[in-house]
Structures are given as C-alpha cells and as structure tokens.
Amino acid sequence: MQSVALIDYGSGNLRSAEKALxxxxxxLTTSVDILVTADPDRVAAADRLVLPGVGAFAACMNALAAREGLVEAMTAAVTRGAPFLGVCVGMQLLATRGLEFGETPGLGWIPGEVARLRPSDPAAKVPHMGWNALGDLDAGRPLLAGLGPTPHMYFTHSFAFAPADPAHVIATTDHGGRFTAAVARDNVMGVQFHPEKSQGPGLRLLQNFLETSA
Incomplete structure (x- = not known):
C-alpha cells in the first residue's frame, strides 16, 4: 500500500482536497492510504505528498514554516524522489519568492516568482474565479494524461506563478492574457487551479498523480 501525505498546515481547502484524493x-487497482498530517516523520516517509493552499502567499508560507520540522521533512521526501503536488497557493509556494504584501521567500524548488495578475483586457476581473480551458499542455507529462488538449479546470486566485525557466511550464490558461496553469520540475509538480473542484478532469489529474512517478 502506498501512502500519500496531504499536508495539514491550516489550509482552508484541506477537507475538499482529502475527499477528492x-x-x-x-x-486505482492498488491500495492508497491518504494521511492528513503535519507530522514530520510521516511526511518524510510518505510515498507521495500533496500541499494544498488557499489565501495569501505570505500567510501560507508562514503557517507552513511554523510547523516545526515540516518544511525539512517535505524537502527530504522530495530529495529522495517522492512525487509532490502543490495545489493553488500550494503550487505558488514552490517558487523562489512571492510578491503578495511585500516579498516572501518560497520553497525555491522551481525558480521563479509569484506576482499579481494584471490582465490586458479590462473585462477580465481579478480575482480570477471560474472555469477556464487549459492550453499549451505538455503531452509528455503523465500528470496531464487523458485530459485532452483543452480540459476545463476551476480557478480562484489573484496571483500567478511565473517560472524563471519556461521549460517548467506544462500548461497555461488565458484570463486577459496567458499565464501559468501547471508546472513541473522532475518529481515536483503544481497546478494553479483546484482539481478537487474541477469535476471529472480534476479527478483524472489526481488519479494520474497517484499513479505516476513524475
């Protein structure tokens, strides 16, 4: 049986993420144990990790850092190759820094920064809330397998992650201009949208994550 650590650091969408996982x-044909935990030992030993997140970058990063040993446990798991998925702000925390309410260092696992959305179309409101089609999918990524060329996912956010290396962007979406919808670097992956709120396509993406190594 494989274990999946759903990291509990006070994120508001924890229960919906757990239900979707x-x-x-x-x-799946194999057994999966979903562990909702902030225990560093369990996180470090987990086969896979999921970091959810809603709210402000700084608040989420500070809450994560406040759990003694948790960031170190996550880092240890990722370093040994455990697949990791960040969701919404959980994806943004993968960046080098966030620029919400000043500058806050992130985990730095995928170089880049998180900045406020600035749509070129005045009709595109911020926060960006609702269903949007993904585009520019990296067809070779198992995380995106079976989703088709333009799956619709549910977004709710005001900031977006801009990786320093475009090769780390595996999907985009358009809201008055294109921005990053999903990222990946080796075994570290992230999605700006909420798969737990995205019905069939979102569940397929989570299933892909549970089945694949990267």
Whole structure:
C-alpha cells in the first residue's frame, strides 16, 4: 500500500482536497492510504505528498514554516524522489519568492516568482474565479494524461506563478492574457487551479498523480 501525505498546515481547502484524493484513489487497482498530517516523520516517509493552499502567499508560507520540522521533512521526501503536488497557493509556494504584501521567500524548488495578475483586457476581473480551458499542455507529462488538449479546470486566485525557466511550464490558461496553469520540475509538480473542484478532469489529474512517478 502506498501512502500519500496531504499536508495539514491550516489550509482552508484541506477537507475538499482529502475527499477528492480519496475518490481518485478509488479508481486505482492498488491500495492508497491518504494521511492528513503535519507530522514530520510521516511526511518524510510518505510515498507521495500533496500541499494544498488557499489565501495569501505570505500567510501560507508562514503557517507552513511554523510547523516545526515540516518544511525539512517535505524537502527530504522530495530529495529522495517522492512525487509532490502543490495545489493553488500550494503550487505558488514552490517558487523562489512571492510578491503578495511585500516579498516572501518560497520553497525555491522551481525558480521563479509569484506576482499579481494584471490582465490586458479590462473585462477580465481579478480575482480570477471560474472555469477556464487549459492550453499549451505538455503531452509528455503523465500528470496531464487523458485530459485532452483543452480540459476545463476551476480557478480562484489573484496571483500567478511565473517560472524563471519556461521549460517548467506544462500548461497555461488565458484570463486577459496567458499565464501559468501547471508546472513541473522532475518529481515536483503544481497546478494553479483546484482539481478537487474541477469535476471529472480534476479527478483524472489526481488519479494520474497517484499513479505516476513524475
């Protein structure tokens, strides 16, 4: 049985993420144990890790850092090759820094920065909330397998991650201009949208994460 650590650091969407992961796990032929935990030992030993997130970059990063040993445990798991998925602000925390309410250092696992959305179309409101089609999908990424060329996912955010290396962008979306919708660097992955709120396509993506190594 493989273990999946859903990291509990006070994020508001934790329970919906847990429910979606359990539904995705039901589609697999292998057994999956979903652990909602902030225990560094369990996180360090987990086969896979999911970091959810809603709210401000600084608040989420500070809450994560306040759990003694948790960031170090996450780092140890990622370093040994455990697949890691960041969701919404959980993806943004992968960046070098966030620029919400000043500058806050992130985990730095995928170089880049998180800055406020500035749509060129005045009709595109911020926060960006609702369904949007993904585009520019990296078809070779197992995380995106079976989603088709333009799957629709649910977004709710005001800031977006701009990786320093365009090769780390594996999907984009358009809201008055294109921005990053999903990233990947080796075994570290992230999505700006909420797969737990994205119905069939979101569950398929979570199933892909539970099945693949990168």
């Amino acid at each position: 359990r539904r995705a796990a039901e589609q």
